[in-house]
Amino acid sequence: MTTTRSGPDAGPDTGPAGPGADPAARGRARRTAVVVGGGLAGVTAALALADAGVEVTLTEARPRLGGLAFSFKRGELTVDNGQHVFLRCCTAYQWFLDRIAARDLVTLQDRLDVPVLDADTGRTGRIGRVGLPVPLHLAPSLLRYPHLSVAERASVGRAALALRGLDLDDPALDRVDFASWLAARGQSARTVEALWDLVAVATLNATSAQSSLGLAAKVFKTGLLSAPGAADIGWAAVPLGDLHDGRARAALDAAGVRVLLRSRAAALTARPPGADDGSGGDPARDVAHAGWCVNVETGPGRGEQLNAGTVVLAVPQHEAHELLPAGALEEPEKLLRIGTAPILNVHVIYDRQVLQQPFLAAIGSPVQWVFDRTRSSGLTGGGQYVALSQSAVQDEIDLPVAELRRRYLPELERVLPAARGAAVRDFFVTRERTATFAPTPGVGALRPGPATRAPGLYLAGAWTATGWPATMEGAVRSGLHASRQALSALGLPCEPGVLEAA
Numbered sequence: 050m051t052t053t054r055s056g057p058d059a060g061p062d063t064g065p066a067g068p069g070a071d072p073a074a075r076g077r078a079r080r081t082a083v084v085v086g087g088g089l090a091g092v093t094a095a096l097a098l099a100d101a102g103v104e105v106t107l108t109e110a111r112p113r114l115g116g117l118a119f120s121f122k123r124g125e126l127t128v129d130n131g132q133h134v135f136l137r138c139c140t141a142y143q144w145f146l147d148r149i150a151a152r153d154l155v156t157l158q159d160r161l162d163v164p165v166l167d168a169d170t171g172r173t174g175r176i177g178r179v180g181l182p183v184p185l186h187l188a189p190s191l192l193r194y195p196h197l198s199v200a201e202r203a204s205v206g207r208a209a210l211a212l213r214g215l216d217l218d219d220p221a222l223d224r225v226d227f228a229s230w231l232a233a234r235g236q237s238a239r240t241v242e243a244l245w246d247l248v249a250v251a252t253l254n255a256t257s258a259q260s261s262l263g264l265a266a267k268v269f270k271t272g273l274l275s276a277p278g279a280a281d282i283g284w285a286a287v288p289l290g291d292l293h294d295g296r297a298r299a300a301l302d303a304a305g306v307r308v309l310l311r312s313r314a315a316a317l318t319a320r321p322p323g324a325d326d327g328s329g330g331d332p333a334r335d336v337a338h339a340g341w342c343v344n345v346e347t348g349p350g351r352g353e354q355l356n357a358g359t360v361v362l363a364v365p366q367h368e369a370h371e372l373l374p375a376g377a378l379e380e381p382e383k384l385l386r387i388g389t390a391p392i393l394n395v396h397v398i399y400d401r402q403v404l405q406q407p408f409l410a411a412i413g414s415p416v417q418w419v420f421d422r423t424r425s426s427g428l429t430g431g432g433q434y435v436a437l438s439q440s441a442v443q444d445e446i447d448l449p450v451a452e453l454r455r456r457y458l459p460e461l462e463r464v465l466p467a468a469r470g471a472a473v474r475d476f477f478v479t480r481e482r483t484a485t486f487a488p489t490p491g492v493g494a495l496r497p498g499p500a501t502r503a504p505g506l507y508l509a510g511a512w513t514a515t516g517w518p519a520t521m522e523g524a525v526r527s528g529l530h531a532s533r534q535a536l537s538a539l540g541l542p543c544e545p546g547v548l549e550a551a
């Protein structure tokens with residue numbers, strides 16, 4: 050791909066897709082791609098396109114890859130912006146881990162096992178599976194679950210079977226909220242708190258009342274009711290940045306992808322073969338057979354112009370709306386109606402071990418999920434580093450650190466009795482105000498697919514129509530979907546493994 054510079058170093062525009070380019074050169078131009086955004090969606094799309102022989106440039110605004118799943122240094126510690134987990138049913142994300150040669154950096158449970166502590170009673174129950182076919186694999190754990198009465202456990206079983214019968218392709222599921230559906234199936238407030246929301250809040254970043262039935266059904270059907278091992282939990286054994294930045298960068302380099310960091314795409318314009326004829330016609334028709342020009346800000350007063358036949362916009366929905374040329378989507382304003390939801394992580398370094406297992410979930414407390422981050426963060430000198438992952442915390446995301454400290458340290462002492470006599474060496478929080486798209490009823494009708502009306506222009510990102518909530522799995526799938534469409538339009542084959550993962 051030919052790139053041109055603008056700003057102080059400006060040189061002549063020699064892009065092969067430009068006016069006057071001969072047809073052969075234009076054909077080659079269609080095999081060049083710019084991917085905007087270096088989150089999991091963008092990295093995936095870049096790798097899949099490069100693997101098929103396309104010459105790819107990936108441009109990322111920040112100084113690192115990984116998007117919303119990243120790490121940073123705090124003294125000797127390497128801190129994740131937020132605890133991330135995946136499930137065994139996340140096949141596309143695991144394809145991604147293999148593709149970036151990072152499988153050795155994650156841990157995946159042999160069998161689902163989630164300790165669930167009730168902070169009010171001090172009792173711990175477990176959600177786990179046994180070696181029986183679906184749905185019996187969960188039955189023993191449900192029968193023994195101490196946080197529900199016998200009648201509530203039976204009602205959960207009935208609701209789970211009803212959930213299993215839902216058709217995920219039915220658009221009506223998107224218009225209903227999950228809590229109403231649960232209530233209509235006799236689920237008490239206690240079953241919602243102790244079971245349904247325990248899973249929904251962590252996976253959807255929303256309570257059942259805030260979630261569309263469609264996305265909730267996707268999570269429960271795929272994770273708990275599709276295959277016995279589907280919900281086995283995996284997590285990075287190292288900082289997230291080692292995977293999504295370090296290994297991803299190495300894979301992109303090896304695939305020949307040109308990676309531009311600190312390079313924000315500021316504008317995207319079509320390069321019609323006949324150039325500007327001033328006809329002012331239908332924009333979607335005007336961009337037919339065009340190449341694309343992406344203007345990238347590479348520093349103060351500096352820029353670069355990237356020309357390519359294919360562009361994948363793998364940026365959040367609001368940024369995509371800003372960059373999309375007129376006519377590329379029928380109703381671009383829908384993107385602005387896709388809401389966002391926050392996730393807060395509370396990080397506490399104790400002078401001793403307070404959590405005996407890799408993680409636990411809590412009910413009867415504002416504490417949601419607690420993870421041991423000691424080894425993966427590089428903490429030395431004894432002590433333990435725990436991170437609380439607090440999802441759907443719209444009312445807490447902007448609270449001052451001192452307030453969060455007053456709220457969470459006593460709660461941690463309730464949840465982790467060993468913390469009662471322990472000294473707190475460090476306490477800090479990480480806030481992601483737009484961690485995920487909000488999975489509210491109706492959101493399914495707002496999420497666009499990977500193709501746009503403009504030839505050669507595709508969308509990717511966890512917020513696009515993957516059928517999944519905002520997850521690493523959804524992000525990777527979106528990158529695979531976008532690259533598959535792009536390759537098909539270019540007449541290039543897509544690697545079979547990639548198709549299966551998508």
Ligand SMILES: Cc1cc2nc3c(=O)[nH]c(=O)nc-3n(C[C@H](O)[C@H](O)[C@H](O)COP(=O)(O)OP(=O)(O)OC[C@H]3O[C@@H](n4cnc5c(N)ncnc54)[C@H](O)[C@@H]3O)c2cc1C
Pocket residue numbers: 085086087088089090091108109110111114115116117118130131132133134135312313314315363364365368392393394481483484485509510511512519520521522523524
């Ligand atoms: C705290 C937290 C916890 C989470 N927990 C989980 C979990 O446990 N499991 C799970 O599966 N998922 C989890 N998620 C969600 C998951 O991280 C995201 O769904 C996924 O990473 C989104 O990837 P993406 O590529 O779609 O988007 P992003 O990660 O948002 O990537 C978009 C990229 O585009 C870049 N960009 C934006 N504008 C421009 C521009 N103009 N030019 C160039 N680049 C631009 C951004 O800098 C960013 O790097 C969590 C998210 C957060 C924040």
